[in-house]
Amino acid sequence: GQQVMQIPQYQHVQEGEDFTTYCNSSTTLSNIQWYKQRPGGHPVFLIQLVKSGEVKKQKRLTFQFGEAKKNSSLHITATQTTDVGTYFCAGLHGDYKLSFGAGTTVTVRA
Amino acid sequence: NAGVTQTPKFRVLKTGQSMTLLCAQDMNHEYMYWYRQDPGMGLRLIHYSVGEGTTAKGEVPDGYNVSRLKKQNFLLGLESAAPSQTSVYFCASSILLTYEQYFGPGTRLTVT
Numbered sequence: 001g002q003q004v005m006q007i008p009q010y011q012h013v014q015e016g017e018d019f020t021t022y023c024n025s026s027t028t029l030s031n032i033q034w035y036k037q038r039p040g041g042h043p044v045f046l047i048q049l050v051k052s053g054e055v056k057k058q059k060r061l062t063f064q065f066g067e068a069k070k071n072s073s074l075h076i077t078a079t080q081t082t083d084v085g086t087y088f089c090a091g092l093h094g095d096y097k098l099s100f101g102a103g104t105t106v107t108v109r110a
Numbered sequence: 111n112a113g114v115t116q117t118p119k120f121r122v123l124k125t126g127q128s129m130t131l132l133c134a135q136d137m138n139h140e141y142m143y144w145y146r147q148d149p150g151m152g153l154r155l156i157h158y159s160v161g162e163g164t165t166a167k168g169e170v171p172d173g174y175n176v177s178r179l180k181k182q183n184f185l186l187g188l189e190s191a192a193p194s195q196t197s198v199y200f201c202a203s204s205i206l207l208t209y210e211q212y213f214g215p216g217t218r219l220t221v222t
Contacts, residue, residue, distance in 0.1 A: 006152075009150065031209070033209075033210065033211075035211075041215075042200060042213040042214065042215050042216050043153065043200070043202075043211075043213050044213070045210050045211060045212070048208060048210060088152060088153065090153075090211075092209055096141060096158060096160055096209070097143075097155055097158060097168065098155075098209060098211065099155075100145075100152040100153040100154075101152055102150060102151055102152040103152050
């Protein structure tokens with residue numbers, strides 16, 4: 001089964017509101033990556049976090065890596081219709097493979 | 111520079127038929143992966159390869175075989191298709207240093 005849990009599975013957001021999706025691993029991660037998949041598309045790499053407590057920003061997106069390197073979050077401010085899609089976290093457990101979370105599917109009400 | 115390409119884009123198989131999905135990348139990446147994506151289950155790793163001539167099992171390898179005869183190509187085979195293999199299949203490649211994955215456009219497979 002999956003080693004990385006992601007919540008919530010669905011997020012319905014009013015345009016302009018903020019939301020956060022969370023990712024948790026049962027084991028310590030070497031790094032964590034975030035991907036976005038638009039409806040009908042393929043996953044596209046957004047960012048990678050490597051250091052304990054690391055915080056990175058991409059415009060309205062803020063990514064955090066927990067101090068224990070077992071959890072991560074993605075916070076989106078002022079949601080826009082272009083944010084629609086499924087956001088996946090993926091954890092690297094020290095080998096060549098990423099474990100993907102089940103994803104958070106975001107829909108936006110205009 | 112096409113990135114990662116997958117052939118075919120769509121396919122319908124009858125139970126028991128066989129097929130091969132082809133993945134090609136032109137980025138000289140060492141690592142290549144095959145995933146399947148099912149609703150509510152994210153991406154699950156089927157098989158992966160860390161270099162030409164090497165392959166390894168992922169999370170859900172049963173019913174699939176792979177080969178990596180050339181660095182740029184990674185083939186996924188279904189010997190006897192089953193309805194449970196109805197899914198969207200994604201190929202990805204990554205570089206050694208960061209494991210950042212580049213995905214292909216996907217193959218939508220239906221087994222009836």
